[in-house]
Amino acid sequence: MDIGQVFTLTITQAFGVTALIxxxxxxxxxxxxGYTGLLNFGxxxxxAAGAYAVGVIVLTFDLSLWLSIVVALITxxxxxxxxxxxxxxxxxxxLAIVTIAASELLxxxxxxxxxxxVFGGAQGLNGKLGQEFHDLNPLPVDFxxxxxxxxxxxxxxxxxxxxxxLLFTLFVWGLVRSPWxxxxxxxxxxxDAVVSLGKNVFVYKLQALIIGGGIAAFGGILWAVxxxxxxxxxxxxxxxxxxxxxLLLGGAARVFGPIVGTVIFxxxxxxxxxxxxxxxxxxxxAFLTPTDVGSIRFMLxxxxxxxxxxxxxxxxxxxxxxxxxxxx
Amino acid sequence: xxxxxxxxxxMAPGRAAAVEALRDVARVPGSPKPDPILVADQVSRxxxxxxxxxxxxxxxxxxxxxxxxxxxxxxxxxxxNLLTGFDNPDTGEWTFNKTPVAGKAPxxxxxxxxxxxxxxxxxxxxxxxxxxMLLGASGQSGERVFKALLPFTWKAQERANTERAMELLGRFxxxxxxxxxxxxxxGGQRKLLEMARALMVGPEIVMxxxxxxxxxxxxxxxxxxxxxxxxxxxxxxxxxxxDMDMVHDISDWVIVMAQGQIIAEGPPDAVMKxxxxxxxxxxxxxxxALTADGASLTADSQGGTT
Ligand SMILES: Nc1ncnc2c1ncn2[C@@H]1O[C@H](COP(=O)(O)OP(=O)(O)OP(=O)(O)O)[C@@H](O)[C@H]1O
Ligand SMILES: [Mg+2]
Numbered sequence: 001m002d003i004g005q006v007f008t009l010t011i012t013q014a015f016g017v018t019a020l021i022x023x024x025x026x027x028x029x030x031x032x033x034g035y036t037g038l039l040n041f042g043x044x045x046x047x048a049a050g051a052y053a054v055g056v057i058v059l060t061f062d063l064s065l066w067l068s069i070v071v072a073l074i075t076x077x078x079x080x081x082x083x084x085x086x087x088x089x090x091x092x093x094x095l096a097i098v099t100i101a102a103s104e105l106l107x108x109x110x111x112x113x114x115x116x117x118v119f120g121g122a123q124g125l126n127g128k129l130g131q132e133f134h135d136l137n138p139l140p141v142d143f144x145x146x147x148x149x150x151x152x153x154x155x156x157x158x159x160x161x162x163x164x165x166l167l168f169t170l171f172v173w174g175l176v177r178s179p180w181x182x183x184x185x186x187x188x189x190x191x192d193a194v195v196s197l198g199k200n201v202f203v204y205k206l207q208a209l210i211i212g213g214g215i216a217a218f219g220g221i222l223w224a225v226x227x228x229x230x231x232x233x234x235x236x237x238x239x240x241x242x243x244x245x246x247l248l249l250g251g252a253a254r255v256f257g258p259i260v261g262t263v264i265f266x267x268x269x270x271x272x273x274x275x276x277x278x279x280x281x282x283x284x285x286a287f288l289t290p291t292d293v294g295s296i297r298f299m300l301x302x303x304x305x306x307x308x309x310x311x312x313x314x315x316x317x318x319x320x321x322x323x324x325x326x327x328x
Numbered sequence: 329x330x331x332x333x334x335x336x337x338x339m340a341p342g343r344a345a346a347v348e349a350l351r352d353v354a355r356v357p358g359s360p361k362p363d364p365i366l367v368a369d370q371v372s373r374x375x376x377x378x379x380x381x382x383x384x385x386x387x388x389x390x391x392x393x394x395x396x397x398x399x400x401x402x403x404x405x406x407x408x409n410l411l412t413g414f415d416n417p418d419t420g421e422w423t424f425n426k427t428p429v430a431g432k433a434p435x436x437x438x439x440x441x442x443x444x445x446x447x448x449x450x451x452x453x454x455x456x457x458x459x460x461m462l463l464g465a466s467g468q469s470g471e472r473v474f475k476a477l478l479p480f481t482w483k484a485q486e487r488a489n490t491e492r493a494m495e496l497l498g499r500f501x502x503x504x505x506x507x508x509x510x511x512x513x514x515g516g517q518r519k520l521l522e523m524a525r526a527l528m529v530g531p532e533i534v535m536x537x538x539x540x541x542x543x544x545x546x547x548x549x550x551x552x553x554x555x556x557x558x559x560x561x562x563x564x565x566x567x568x569x570x571d572m573d574m575v576h577d578i579s580d581w582v583i584v585m586a587q588g589q590i591i592a593e594g595p596p597d598a599v600m601k602x603x604x605x606x607x608x609x610x611x612x613x614x615x616x617a618l619t620a621d622g623a624s625l626t627a628d629s630q631g632g633t634t
Contacts, residue, residue: 171477174476174477175473175476178470178471178476178477178479178482179462179468179470179471179476179482179486180470180471180472180473180476181476182455182462182463183471185452185454185459186452186455186459186463188454189453189454189455190450190451192414192446192450193446193450193451193452193522194452195434195435195438196412196414196434196438196443196444196445196446196450196526197438197443197463197464197466197525197528197529198435198436198438198439198443198466198529199435200433201435207473211473
């Protein structure tokens with residue numbers, strides 16, 4: 001068993017493209033759920049909106065990738081309005097139900113035969129989606145990393161992705177320490193109290209939903225650009241649940257919570273996978289086959305989460321004092 | 329009447345003005361006031377078969393402290409909820425500063441200057457005491473999402489608000505707690521915080537739902553002083569309270585509710601001697617007055633509240 005190789009593979013995934021996609025979704029969810037208390041169980045729909053905006057604009061309509069970024073943001077804003085306007089005046093749980101239903105509805109819509117010409121049906125949209133982005137790659141053509149196993153193309157995505165993620169984190173930091181952030185935190189604590197102080201709670205919730213959705217849409221854009229393919233069935237509800245897991249892992253309502261959560265989540269998930277694979281391949285675990293690894297690593301992940309919730313329910317970055325206040 | 333024949337010259341000016349204005353007001357339910365800030369007509373709210381509120385007419389005098397009393401379940405909180413827009417009535421119209429406000433969103437009413445507190449205190453637990461206070465300040469440009477990221481556009485305003493919050497917290501003995509989470513305060517301290525936070529809005533009328541419940545007697549005295557101060561600064565106060573000593577001490581006018589209706593109105597002394605009021609509170613067998621020196625209602629009425 002090559003410990004060095006297991007380690008580099010794990011690190012590659014913990015900071016890699018897929019992790020970044022989840023990170024954007026988690027930064028958005030942190031505004032919505034962590035700070036404002038909105039139970040958005042359909043975050044994957046915003047990611048899908050971003051990815052499909054790229055797919056449709058670049059592939060179906062043969063227009064520029066840069067235009068698709070604008071379209072992605074408009075689409076995710078419209079989606080937030082569509083989900084938010086009817087539900088945000090109602091009790092919190094309505095948003096949860098509507099968002100999870102809407103995200104599934106959207107997925108079934110884009111994979112339907114009826115819209116195959118636009119969205120590509122069940123196969124989705126595959127082609128040179130990120131060409132304009134990859135053309136800008138400044139790395140030398142024969143570039144290879146010494147330790148990590150990113151391709152030249154992936155490394156370019158990873159570099160830009162992490163810069164953007166840090167930028168968004170900075171953006172969130174600025175927002176939540178402002179009076180605007182104070183209002184949304186107040187809404188999370190007790191909506192009626194904030195209303196009684198003369199704040200239009202509905203508008204703030206809508207703003208939080210739009211901002212969080214917009215950041216998540218960047219995850220979708222990244223997805224389309226990096227994987228050069230947009231497929232409907234990758235946008236299942238479990239994506240949203242993993243994003244929640246990430247957020248709770250890192251600590252909700254912490255500026256660095258999503259980053260910490262994402263890296264740990266993917267480090268553990270990839271780590272379990274790599275360690276298990278290499279143990280099986282070297283004959284240490286005879287009763288398992290390499291194909292079992294995929295599901296077993298999620299089981300181990302679940303176990304780890306349970307332990308975390310028992311021993312550190314506030315997440316890695318959370319403040320236990322705050323959690324204790326909930327009980328009162 | 330005793331309250332009104334008092335020598336008004338030795339009173340604080342706000343109190344003197346309120347007593348003077350209410351001197352000739354008829355002591356009947358729904359009586360018109362010389363300068364009402366709030367006028368409600370035919371406000372009713374039904375919960376299933378129960379008519380929780382059924383108020384034909386009521387006026388609240390500007391610049392006075394008006395107490396709203398009545399037995400548990402009389403409909404006081406429900407009336408507060410209706411008037412402040414937190415609940416929708418089945419029927420009714422009401423005006424605030426002569427503007428019709430029925431059906432207006434509660435946040436709009438708060439912005440217009442009608443600010444309420446809640447019977448079940450709503451402290452924002454996982455926010456500091458100072459953040460609770462700052463949330464109350466109105467017209468903050470930093471609360472706009474586009475300006476939020478430009479601290480130089482709101483820093484000066486934030487400093488001014490912080491100063492005002494410090495001053496208010498000092499008055500309510502909470503200045504040592506500014507950096508504590510509101511959730512770590514005691515029940516009484518939360519009541520104080522909620523009241524201070526409501527004042528941060530700069531209201532024209534504050535509607536306090538049982539502000540004294542759970543506040544210890546020593547602090548009650550200073551709290552009474554604060555409420556009187558609020559009036560002296562020109563703010564109208566409408567409050568619900570079960571402690572008759574306190575009602576007697578600070579209110580200029582008392583409105584009594586029972587079973588959703590207003591059954592009596594008048595200065596505290598007169599109302600507490602009203603047989604109808606005594607009956608509503610104690611049942612018909614009791615004949616004693618509700619005043620502080622008479623058989624006090626204080627002890628009996630405290631049981632089922634909060
Ligand atoms: N949301 C509701 N649903 C059903 N019934 C309600 C509701 N709110 C209040 N009621 C009923 O309306 C009546 C008036 O309640 P309200 O809370 O206004 O009384 P109150 O005068 O504030 O009493 P207390 O002094 O105990 O606070 C009560 O009988 C209560 O059971
Ligand atoms: Mg009540």
